[in-house]
Amino acid sequence: MAKRVGTEVSLAVADTVKLVNADVISAYPITPQTHIVEHLAELVANGELDANFIPVESEHSAMSACLGSSAVGARTFTATAGQGLELMHEVLYVASSMRLPIIMTVANRALSAPLSVWGDHSDVMAVRDTGWIQIFVENGQEAVDNLLCAFRIGEDPRVLLPVMVHLDGFYLTHVIEPIFMPEQSEVENFVPPNQYPLPLDPNNPVSMGCFAPPVIYAETKWAQEVNLRASKDVILECWNEFGDQFQRHYSPVESYHSEDARVLLLTMGSFSETASLAIDNMRNAGKNVGLLKLRLWRPFPFDEIRQAARNADVLIVLDRAMSPGGPGGPVCSEIKAALYQEEKRPKVVSFIGGLGGRDITIEGFEEIINKGIEISEKGSNQEYEIFGVRE
Amino acid sequence: MEKYAVYVPRLVNKRENFVPGHRACIGCGEALAVRLACKSLGENVIIVNATGCMEIVASQIPYTSWRVPWIHTIFENTAAVASGVEAGLKILSSKGKTTSKNVKIAAIAGDGATSDIGLQALSGALERRHNLLYLCFDNEAYMNTGIQRSSSTPFGASTTTSPAGKKSIGQVSWKKNMPAIAAAHNIPYVATACPSYPFDLMAKVAKGLNAEGPAYIHILSICPTGWRTAPDLTIKIGRLAVETGIFPLYEIENGEYKLSVKIPELRPVTDYMNLQGRFRHLSDATIEEIQQRVNEEYAKLMEKIV
Numbered sequence: 001m002a003k004r005v006g007t008e009v010s011l012a013v014a015d016t017v018k019l020v021n022a023d024v025i026s027a028y029p030i031t032p033q034t035h036i037v038e039h040l041a042e043l044v045a046n047g048e049l050d051a052n053f054i055p056v057e058s059e060h061s062a063m064s065a066c067l068g069s070s071a072v073g074a075r076t077f078t079a080t081a082g083q084g085l086e087l088m089h090e091v092l093y094v095a096s097s098m099r100l101p102i103i104m105t106v107a108n109r110a111l112s113a114p115l116s117v118w119g120d121h122s123d124v125m126a127v128r129d130t131g132w133i134q135i136f137v138e139n140g141q142e143a144v145d146n147l148l149c150a151f152r153i154g155e156d157p158r159v160l161l162p163v164m165v166h167l168d169g170f171y172l173t174h175v176i177e178p179i180f181m182p183e184q185s186e187v188e189n190f191v192p193p194n195q196y197p198l199p200l201d202p203n204n205p206v207s208m209g210c211f212a213p214p215v216i217y218a219e220t221k222w223a224q225e226v227n228l229r230a231s232k233d234v235i236l237e238c239w240n241e242f243g244d245q246f247q248r249h250y251s252p253v254e255s256y257h258s259e260d261a262r263v264l265l266l267t268m269g270s271f272s273e274t275a276s277l278a279i280d281n282m283r284n285a286g287k288n289v290g291l292l293k294l295r296l297w298r299p300f301p302f303d304e305i306r307q308a309a310r311n312a313d314v315l316i317v318l319d320r321a322m323s324p325g326g327p328g329g330p331v332c333s334e335i336k337a338a339l340y341q342e343e344k345r346p347k348v349v350s351f352i353g354g355l356g357g358r359d360i361t362i363e364g365f366e367e368i369i370n371k372g373i374e375i376s377e378k379g380s381n382q383e384y385e386i387f388g389v390r391e
Numbered sequence: 392m393e394k395y396a397v398y399v400p401r402l403v404n405k406r407e408n409f410v411p412g413h414r415a416c417i418g419c420g421e422a423l424a425v426r427l428a429c430k431s432l433g434e435n436v437i438i439v440n441a442t443g444c445m446e447i448v449a450s451q452i453p454y455t456s457w458r459v460p461w462i463h464t465i466f467e468n469t470a471a472v473a474s475g476v477e478a479g480l481k482i483l484s485s486k487g488k489t490t491s492k493n494v495k496i497a498a499i500a501g502d503g504a505t506s507d508i509g510l511q512a513l514s515g516a517l518e519r520r521h522n523l524l525y526l527c528f529d530n531e532a533y534m535n536t537g538i539q540r541s542s543s544t545p546f547g548a549s550t551t552t553s554p555a556g557k558k559s560i561g562q563v564s565w566k567k568n569m570p571a572i573a574a575a576h577n578i579p580y581v582a583t584a585c586p587s588y589p590f591d592l593m594a595k596v597a598k599g600l601n602a603e604g605p606a607y608i609h610i611l612s613i614c615p616t617g618w619r620t621a622p623d624l625t626i627k628i629g630r631l632a633v634e635t636g637i638f639p640l641y642e643i644e645n646g647e648y649k650l651s652v653k654i655p656e657l658r659p660v661t662d663y664m665n666l667q668g669r670f671r672h673l674s675d676a677t678i679e680e681i682q683q684r685v686n687e688e689y690a691k692l693m694e695k696i697v
């Protein structure tokens with residue numbers, strides 16, 4: 001039986017990488033991801049993790065080295081945040097398009113300028129279309145659990161895609177939480193060895209990364225898309241089996257008092273915990289409100305979102321990133337797109353908050369919900385509102 | 392010596408691992424250099440290729456000219472990808488998770504991918520001492536994208552982004568000394584080569600491949616399309632680059648410089664330059680300036696030769 005230990009979430013993430021016995025870790029330090037890679041370097045240096053740690057000279061090279069090690073069939077992990085994720089940008093597309101199951105924890109961080117080491121989801125949204133499977137987590141336990149799942153999902157021969165696990169910088173990376181760390185045997189039972197079907201190997205030479213003329217480019221991209229969408233079944237299967245084995249349950253869109261709620265708030269990442277406390281308060285005060293937590297970001301859970309929003313009158317989406325000059329929060333835009341064709345759909349209200357590490361308190365969430373209800377009734381001349389911004 | 396000359400070619404790997412049918416231009420010195428290098432790399436190798444002419448001419452879906460495992464990802468990260476390949480294979484074999492043994496890793500890239508956009512990744516890989524051989528095929532410009540200048544383009548050459556004009560002689564900077572930069576990383580083996588000296592090139596590739604640690608070979612690759620040269624003069628022009636002292640062939644083994652091809656008396660640079668359209672616009676004064684510089688650089692190199 002797994003023990004519950006008090007640990008910093010970053011250390012627990014690194015320990016999880018040890019539990020899956022990763023072969024290669026290639027990473028470059030950036031706040032707030034540093035504790036993850038420092039601890040991994042330490043585990044390797046102490047011989048506790050038999051892996052090759054490549055202390056690369058940049059994130060661009062970190063992800064590039066991951067391509068190489070994954071292509072020879074090594075179980076490959078990296079972690080980054082904010083600017084680092086952006087520096088990896090062009091390489092991220094290659095990882096998914098070449099079907100290399102690299103696993104990455106992203107300690108979500110705002111993007112410069114102005115420089116901010118604190119958390120938001122600007123980095124996530126900038127890599128939305130890179131073709132990776134992307135999962136949001138709410139606390140340290142979920143970061144550990146979903147990292148285990150990420151290895152199993154990404155390396156599954158039916159999937160073979162890279163996976164990002166999004167973990168809010170500081171709010172999650174730097175807190176100490178009681179976490180059930182699974183036993184080695186449980187992990188071995190749950191995550192089978194990586195068996196990449198066609199690695200670079202002189203015994204069976206393959207050419208990887210050939211270029212596509214116009215007659216074939218669209219077909220390769222479509223094949224990739226079909227595969228990413230189909231990965232959802234494997235993700236669901238993985239979470240189900242995880243639930244059976246570990247008694248902790250995950251789904252693409254999780255709900256909290258949402259079944260009968262007329263008003264729904266949707267959040268992702270660590271904000272969901274605080275938001276649920278606001279929901280408790282408001283329900284105690286007799287308000288018919290509920291919470292949706294978006295866990296699976298890519299592939300986007302269209303059916304689950306439609307199902308979850310079906311009976312609500314108002315859906316308030318709280319994004320942690322901007323889409324400058326655009327229609328509102330990036331997540332909200334997608335929710336609107338998912339619901340637009342529905343015959344019965346809630347009014348959707350877009351809020352953006354928590355930028356650059358700005359906290360939102362329980363009262364803040366209550367205010368957002370109340371304001372959202374007001375906007376849904378009276379309308380607004382703004383596409384969206386930044387919660388708490390001083391003008 | 393006579394006997395030796397007959398014997399050496401017999402030792403060459405007869406198998407082509409970079410096979411014909413690719414779409415390089417007629418007389419392409421880079422394709423020839425790659426072909427020769429591949430003979431020496433053998434079959435127990437993984438090649439990591441940067442974006443550039445050699446990638447584009449030889450890997451259009453669904454075709455490939457590569458008979459050994461080969462990977463291309465993007466332009467500037469070749470040394471980093473190769474680092475990952477090396478690190479991955481090393482740990483897999485130490486954990487007994489692969490049946491392949493002693494697989495060699497070769498990173499191949501153009502001068503742009505090496506001396507400009509990929510310099511940081513290369514420096515990182517050399518500094519971390521990954522066991523890999525990096526081959527820079529230097530055709531002295533970004534040829535794949537249409538003959539734009541690189542930091543490896545020679546002084547005075549006209550390219551599409553350093554065009555000669557009323558107010559310009561073409562490229563106004565002197566060629567970056569990549570072998571010296573590689574050597575400054577204190578790696579065990581650095582060399583220069585040219586396919587006009589095929590046995591020298593193949594011997595160096597074999598040496599670099601077996602070096603204990605990273606190795607770097609800088610290979611001058613004549614490009615008829617970009618240099619505006621006659622395709623049937625490729626071999627000759629390569630020899631002239633060496634005989635004029637413009638591109639001396641040498642090795643740096645554990646810091647010691649050794650000259651590979653001795654030139655008793657350097658030919659004038661015009662013997663080399665006059666055959667090339669990219670230098671056609673140059674005045675006698677500029678050519679004289681180039682001659683001076685070549686003499687100086689050659690003398691500096693000779694001082695280092697042991």
Ligand SMILES: Cc1ncc(C[n+]2csc(CCOP(=O)(O)OP(=O)(O)O)c2C)c(N)n1
Nearest residue numbers: 442443444466501502503504532533534535
């Ligand atoms: C990030 C990035 N910038 C620019 C390019 C465009 N590009 C592709 S190949 C190339 C030049 C290649 O030059 P070199 O490395 O010298 O190889 P060659 O084609 O001359 O053999 C350029 C500029 C690219 N693919 N990626």
Ligand code: SF4
Nearest residue numbers: 415416419444534614
């Ligand atoms: S442009 Fe030059 S280097 Fe490229 S294929 Fe043609 S001749 Fe070779």
Ligand SMILES: [Mg+2]
Nearest residue numbers: 501502530532
């Ligand atoms: Mg070039």
